[in-house]
Amino acid sequence: xxxxVEIKIYNEPExxxxxACALAFQEIEILDNLLNCHNxxxxxxxxxxxKSIRSYKIMDELxxxxxxxxxxxxxxxxxxxxxxxxxxxxxxxxxxPEKTKIKKILPRVNYRLVKVQKNSVSLIGGAQIDLxxxxxxxxxxxxxxxxxxxxxxxxxxxxxxxxxxxxxxxYKIGVQHPKKKTGExxxxxxxxxxxxxxxxNYERFFDYQGKRYHHILDPKTGYPSEKxxxxxxxxxxxxxxxxxxxxxxxxxxxxxxxxVEKLENVECIIVDSSEKIHLSSGLKNLKLNY
Numbered sequence: 291x292x293x294x295v296e297i298k299i300y301n302e303p304e305x306x307x308x309x310a311c312a313l314a315f316q317e318i319e320i321l322d323n324l325l326n327c328h329n330x331x332x333x334x335x336x337x338x339x340x341k342s343i344r345s346y347k348i349m350d351e352l353x354x355x356x357x358x359x360x361x362x363x364x365x366x367x368x369x370x371x372x373x374x375x376x377x378x379x380x381x382x383x384x385x386x387p388e389k390t391k392i393k394k395i396l397p398r399v400n401y402r403l404v405k406v407q408k409n410s411v412s413l414i415g416g417a418q419i420d421l422x423x424x425x426x427x428x429x430x431x432x433x434x435x436x437x438x439x440x441x442x443x444x445x446x447x448x449x450x451x452x453x454x455x456x457x458x459x460x461y462k463i464g465v466q467h468p469k470k471k472t473g474e475x476x477x478x479x480x481x482x483x484x485x486x487x488x489x490x491n492y493e494r495f496f497d498y499q500g501k502r503y504h505h506i507l508d509p510k511t512g513y514p515s516e517k518x519x520x521x522x523x524x525x526x527x528x529x530x531x532x533x534x535x536x537x538x539x540x541x542x543x544x545x546x547x548x549x550v551e552k553l554e555n556v557e558c559i560i561v562d563s564s565e566k567i568h569l570s571s572g573l574k575n576l577k578l579n580y
Contacts, residue, residue, distance in 0.1 A: 291322050291426055293450025297433070300444040300459065310440035314433040314447070321432055324348060325425045327372060327418075334421060338372065342412035352421065352428055353406050355529060359424070360401035363537030363549065368401045368509035370413075372420035380505045384496040392512035399509050426452045427487060427532025434528075454485040454528045467580065468492055468520035468561055476580045477559070485528035489535040490520040508540050517542030520561040523550075524573075530556075543568045 297314055299307040325348075327334045337343050356369045373395045377387045403417035413419065421428075430449050434456060437445050444457030455461045460482050464475035468490050479486060491514070495504035508515040521539040525531040534556070538546035543562040550558045550570050559576070560568040569576060 291318075291326070291429065291449060292328075293426075295450070296446075296448040297437075298446040299437070299442055300457070302442060302444075306440070307442070310437050310442050313440060314436045317436045318429050318433050318449075321348070321425070321429045325352065325421050325429070327420045327422070334419060337411060337413060338418040341414075342410055345407070345409050345411060349411055350406055352424065352529075353404055353411055353419075355428075356421070356424055356533070357401055357404060357406070359530070359533040359537060363534070363541060364545075365401060365509055366540035367423060367533045367537035368399060369419045369421055369423065370399050370401055370403055370417045371423075371507050371509055372418040373398050373416075374507050374509075374512050375420050375422075375505070378503070378505070378507070380494045380496065380503075385498055386503055396510075396512050399512070401509075423536040424529060424533045426450065427485070427528035427530070430454050430485070430528040452485070452487050452528050452532055455481060456483055458482070465522050465559060466490065466492075466520075469565070476561075477576055477578050479522075479524065479576075481524060484524055484526065485531040486522065486524050487528060487531035487535045488520060488522040489539045491518075492520075506536060506539050515540040515542075516563055518546070518560055518562050519565070520559075521546065522559040524557040525553075526555050534558075 295318060297311050324333050326332045333346060333349055359367050377391055398416040403413060403415045405412045426449050430447050430452050433447050434454055444459050446455045453463055460480050463479045463481055463486050465477050467474045467476040489506055491504035495502050504514045506515050518539045521535050523531040523535045543560045546560055547568050550556050557570045557572045
């Protein structure tokens with residue numbers, strides 16, 4: 291998953307905790323190998339190549355969730371951004387792609403081109419998928435399920451900032467300050483049995499001619515979304531929080547906040563492009579260091 295994964299287990303015998311951790315990490319590795327579009331042997335890569343493959347329970351579930359969240363965010367979250375991500379190539383490039391190339395790819399970027407049928411999943415219209423905006427959250431939730439199956443009551447999993455906690459403990463989670471170096475926080479959240487996910491323009495980017503180009507692309511324009519610099523979502527599970535953090539980032543502060551306020555058990559912190567902070571109603575008393 292191109293990140294560090296940390297599992298903490300509390301108030302359990304050491305051997306039980308170690309065994310549960312081992313099984314959880316095993317699940318993470320299995321799912322990473324299955325869902326990683328950068329691994330040519332993964333099921334996602336197979337689907338991108340063949341355009342149609344036999345139905346597979348985990349893929350079906352995640353693709354259905356992805357389509358649901360795309361509809362919820364009016365296409366702001368969209369797993370068919372793979373061709374755009376390949377074109378921008380944030381790992382190796384520091385120059386924006388040509389406008390004509392982006393325009394040529396845009397018709398292939400539409401979540402409606404993903405079809406989940408009874409016995410198969412397929413891609414039409416030249417679509418290809420990248421589950422990077424949701425898979426990490428899904429993998430965290432799956433690892434939590436493994437811990438629960440091992441009768442672990444209190445635990446925390448942190449996969450590069452995708453965090454979920456279970457149990458009776460109240461956890462203090464620091465939220466990265468989007469304009470300061472890694473580790474400097476803008477606020478501390480106190481959460482219990484929740485997931486916290488942050489999307490920011492400081493995660494993967496390059497600067498070109500005085501302008502920052504980051505990896506959170508607007509599926510409608512093909513360019514990095516410019517309405518926000520950071521979005522933190524608090525929700526019941528990491529899968530939803532992961533997808534929603536991307537979706538709200540692309541929607542922007544007004545539409546993003548409006549959406550969050552309609553959802554049950556979801557809160558958000560949005561830092562817009564002018565560095566104004568927008569808090570959902572459940573976080574109005576949150577202390578900020580910004």
